[in-house]
Amino acid sequence: MDRQQVVNFGAGPSALPTSVLEKAAKGLLNYNDNGIGLVELSHRSKDFAKLNDDLESIIRTQLDVPSTHHILFTQGGGSGQFSSVVMNLLARHTLLHPDLKPEERVMDYIVTGSWSKKAYEEANRLAGGKAVANLVVDARRTSKDGKSFDNVPQPSEWKLSPAANTAFIYYCENETVDGVQFSDSSFPHHLLENSFNPPLVADYSSSFMSRPIPRIADHALIFAGAQKNIGPSGLTILIVRNDVLVDVDAAYKLGANPVPLTMAYKTLADSKSLYNTPPMFAMYVSLLVLQDIQAKGGLGPLEEVNRQKQAILYDVLEGYEEKGILKLKVQKGSRSWMNVTFEFVDKQVEKTFLESAESKGLKQLKGHRSVGGIRVSLYNAITEEQVKSLISVLHASLGA
Ligand SMILES: Cc1ncc(COP(=O)(O)O)c(C=O)c1O
Known part of the structure; x- marks a missing residue:
């Protein structure tokens, strides 16, 4: 799969912006036009x-x-x-x-x-x-x-x-x-x-x-x-x-x-x-x-984006929780903006959701091996659009 077709919801190491990695790749080969890559420079330079x-x-x-x-x-x-x-x-x-x-x-x-x-x-x-x-x-x-x-x-x-x-x-x-x-x-x-x-x-x-x-x-x-x-x-x-x-x-x-x-x-x-x-x-x-991050306005605007991302996801998950389809793992008031954890009541539904997400390039959604279920990590590099695409896959795999 190509990088553009994938959304990496991994808990860490996790997604970084493609544009930044491209820039880093250049500096790795030639930093500041020195003809020497960043990792080849002296740390005392x-x-x-x-x-x-x-x-x-x-x-x-x-x-x-x-x-x-x-x-x-x-x-x-x-x-x-x-x-x-x-x-x-x-x-x-x-x-x-x-x-x-x-x-x-x-x-x-x-x-x-x-x-x-x-x-x-x-x-x-x-x-x-x-x-x-x-x-x-x-x-x-x-x-x-x-x-x-x-x-x-x-x-x-x-x-x-x-x-x-x-x-x-x-x-x-x-x-x-x-x-x-x-x-x-x-x-x-x-x-x-x-x-x-x-x-x-x-x-x-x-x-x-x-x-x-x-x-x-x-x-x-x-x-x-x-x-x-x-x-x-x-x-x-x-x-x-x-x-x-x-x-x-x-x-x-x-x-x-x-x-x-x-x-x-x-x-x-x-x-x-x-x-x-x-x-x-x-x-x-x-x-x-x-x-x-600074070029995009800094932590203030970033906080708003991160607030919005988790809000739309928890909102949908709470709807499905009310219908008895899944359970959010963490009590209201203590829920993380960064790592959203839940589990489906029916493990077969969980399997179908994970398979369907994987086939659409939405990756690393499995919960930590010690606790199971699903974990969606919404770190800075994840966009609101990408959260919406996850929500669409969730609706589709539940036939909604
Ligand atoms: C909150 C928290 N603390 C500590 C650690 C351990 O970090 P490291 O693997 O860098 O030692 C992690 C790793 O995921 C973490 O999420």
């Missing part, structure tokens, strides 16, 4: 230094990142950050409160889906007898069936630890596997508005740059892999507040676990993300994607 600066500055402008925060680029993906967050923020907390007993030093996890669950498990692994991970809330307890991730629990259900003992509070803004998202009502920052705010950490991997980030300045750290909305895998973007850039070796002397230098946020900041060779190609494509 002037050309790449400019690219690094441009990427930083376009993210800063588009997301309105305050000057209190650094924007850093690294590798290792969201999963790498599950580990880095623990190591850096425990080091920070040890410097601030060296005398706490391990059982008093707490990492607070809000678990609303498969990815925050994984991050919580990694925190338990890496606590290493120096701290404990606290499950603030497990959203499965407030789910319809008692076992699925289908909601963001009301703040009244949350059990946050005492603020001074808390090394950080962690949440995942958009749960890619389950289709659960915070942004409808946004994170309940009012819970943290006391005299001492523990650092707030957010995994934005699958919603980064799909709309503005509410109360960005109130986050100590935001991280995201590029491979959903803005580029290829390999690039991880960090937005880090100054006070999180701590001397991990000084913390080690006070009893914290050692931190690999490539994972220490201060190392990345001190070297402007060039401590070691960065993911050059992924940074390049991400810059081109963001320039394309």
Whole structure:
């Protein structure tokens, strides 16, 4: 099949605009008329230094990142950050409160889906007898069936630890596997508005740059892999507040676990993300994607397009849910704009729909292997027209 005949609804790595990939292909062969391709340049060259600066500055402008925060680029993906967050923020907390007993030093996890669950498990692994991970809330307890991730629990259900003992509070803004998202009502920052705010950490991997980030300045750290909305895998973007850039070796002397230098946020900041060779190609494509977004008016208009895409799709799905044909997996108010999850009541109908979609070039619609059903990912590169074509196939396969 030709690229023009396909719509890629994959959950990531996912679709990128064709025009951007064409431009990237040219730069791969010959960057800025150097006669050398982008991935053949030195990462210490002037050309790449400019690219690094441009990427930083376009993210800063588009997301309105305050000057209190650094924007850093690294590798290792969201999963790498599950580990880095623990190591850096425990080091920070040890410097601030060296005398706490391990059982008093707490990492607070809000678990609303498969990815925050994984991050919580990694925190338990890496606590290493120096701290404990606290499950603030497990959203499965407030789910319809008692076992699925289908909601963001009301703040009244949350059990946050005492603020001074808390090394950080962690949440995942958009749960890619389950289709659960915070942004409808946004994170309940009012819970943290006391005299001492523990650092707030957010995994934005699958919603980064799909709309503005509410109360960005109130986050100590935001991280995201590029491979959903803005580029290829390999690039991880960090937005880090100054006070999180701590001397991990000084913390080690006070009893914290050692931190690999490539994972220490201060190392990345001190070297402007060039401590070691960065993911050059992924940074390049991400810059081109963001320039394309900027040329079309930036995050404001993009948010409106993304709002519209999910609204028309959920509307149709809710209609079929009322008729008993399918079930939306996530409760109203917690539904993701980026990953729409549902299942057909009759598995034969589901099979027919998937086959019919595939034959029309609508691909990667199967739900994550751990949860099944259907998952439609509506990242930035998916257009409203393409969502409408999916809806037509859905109507046709249901004989409507
Ligand atoms: C929300 C979220 N966090 C973390 C990850 C892990 O990312 P990576 O595969 O880049 O380690 C993913 C991957 O899909 C994700 O969707």
